[in-house]
Amino acid sequence: MTAVQEHPAQAGEQTLEELCRKAAEHREHGERHGTLHPTVWQAVADSVVPRVAVPAQCAGLQWPVPRILDAVRRVAVADPAAGWVAAIHAPAGAFLSRLDPAIALGMAGPRAVIAGSSLPAGSIEQHQAGVRLSGRWPLVTGAPSMTLAALASPVHGPDGAATTRWWLVPRRELRIEEDWDALGLRGSASYTVACAADVPFEHGICLTDEPYVDAPLYRYPLYGLMAGCIAAVAQATAERALAAFTALAARTHTRNAAGALAEQPPAQAAFARADGRLRAAAALLDSATTAAWTSALAGQVPGAERALLRSACCQMAEAAEYVCRELFDAAGTAAVHRASGLEGCWRDAVTISRHALVAHRGRQLAGAYELTTVSAKDL
Known part of the structure; x- marks a missing residue:
């Protein structure tokens, strides 16, 4: 009998769908326990997600950027913490x-x-074979499923100037402190990781250095890719809030007004403002992503496109927080119940918007380029 093998793309799609299914099924576990359900952690490890940006010569999938962002957004629709x-x-x-x-x-x-x-x-002490890396790193999202941790430390050059270098450390060298107790994204288990290990020099990287692999995925701004994945979760969160408000408004009647909330002008206006704000941010993000990816396919991504991409990611995070807060306020007392879905969206959006890649630093880098044409390495 001849064995029938699945096409890799088909198999990858199946693992992504399975992750989304399990994430949606066990979403409440993360809310209550501060970590994803064990079956979801296993689904993350089994899925294509950790391998979509791994170079092909390392048995990775090396997906196009738009496909990576779509995969992240799909998982976030199922469960924001898993996303x-x-x-x-x-x-x-x-x-x-x-x-x-x-x-x-x-x-x-x-x-x-x-x-x-x-x-x-962290801090490092250099020795003949490498460095001694020591410290405690907070907010390591997905710690329960990782096999490698990328841990950053300042490194001082001969001129005394400090740069940030990331060290890839195997899970066996780490101690995880289960201390995640945040407002939103409750199931993401963004724990503190402690390390005191010897790391070879060649296991350290600078994210702003030129990649060894010349391919469109690696010509695309790495910081822009990371910020884009965060923006994808923000967009999914805002879309979920719009859907939750639509359902809630149809069945909610306020004390001093006739008809359902959906029939009341203030609620209608609030929904229109939120929907318009999200559509505008999504259009900007899609345009900026498409432009940067098109340039990466052809060669290098210009500074102006890097700045627009980073700005668009920041705008999406800001818009998602606005949408969730606007709809939470418009729903009145009905929004405070967890069953409404709105309070969870609001908590998640507030947490997302605080990430450094889409908060003040990201906006500042984009604005600096637009005003001075100075392009920072981490733009």
Whole structure:
């Protein structure tokens, strides 16, 4: 009998659908326990998500950027916390493109799942074979499923100037502190990770260095890819809030007004403002992503397109928070009940908008380029 093998793309789609199904089914577990259900963590590891940005020579999938963003958004629709985990694991595979290919191949293995913290919270002591990396890194999203952690530390050059270097450390060298207790994205298990380990020099990377792999995915701005994945979760959250408000407004009657909430002019105006704000942000994000990806396919992405991309990601995070707050307020007392769905959207959107990639630093980098044409390396 001849064995029938599935096409890799088909198999990848199936694992993504399975992750979305399990994430939606166990969403309440994350809300109550501060971590995803064990079956969801396993589905994350089994899915294509951690491998979509891993270089092909490391047995990765090296997906196009629009497809990566769509995958993250689909998971976030099923469960925002699982989507947040996907938003971290998915682009992190691109870190391997900054390693020597032979070293990257050895580190990746068949099922690499990379998480990390963007804060340069660690310290290093250099020795003959590498560095001694020590410290505690907060907010390592997806820690329960990771096989590698990318942990940042400041490194001082001969001139005394400090740069940030990320060190890839195996899970066995880490201690996870289960201290995640945040307002939103409750199930993402963004724990603190402690490390005191010897790391070879060649396992350190600078995210702004040129990649070893010359491919469109790695010519696309890495910081823009990471911010885009966060923006995808924000967009899914705002869309979920619009759907929740629509359902709630149809069945909610206020004390001093005739008819359902959906029939009342203030609610109608609030919905129109929120919907318009989200559509505008989505249009900008789609346009900026398309422009940057088109340039990456042809060669390098110009500074102006990098700035627009980062600005669009920040605008989406800001718009999502606005949408969720506007609809939460418009729903009145009905919104405070967890069953409405609106309070959860509001909590998640507020948490998303605080991430450094889409908060003040991202806006400042974009504005600096637009005003001075100075392009920071992490734009």
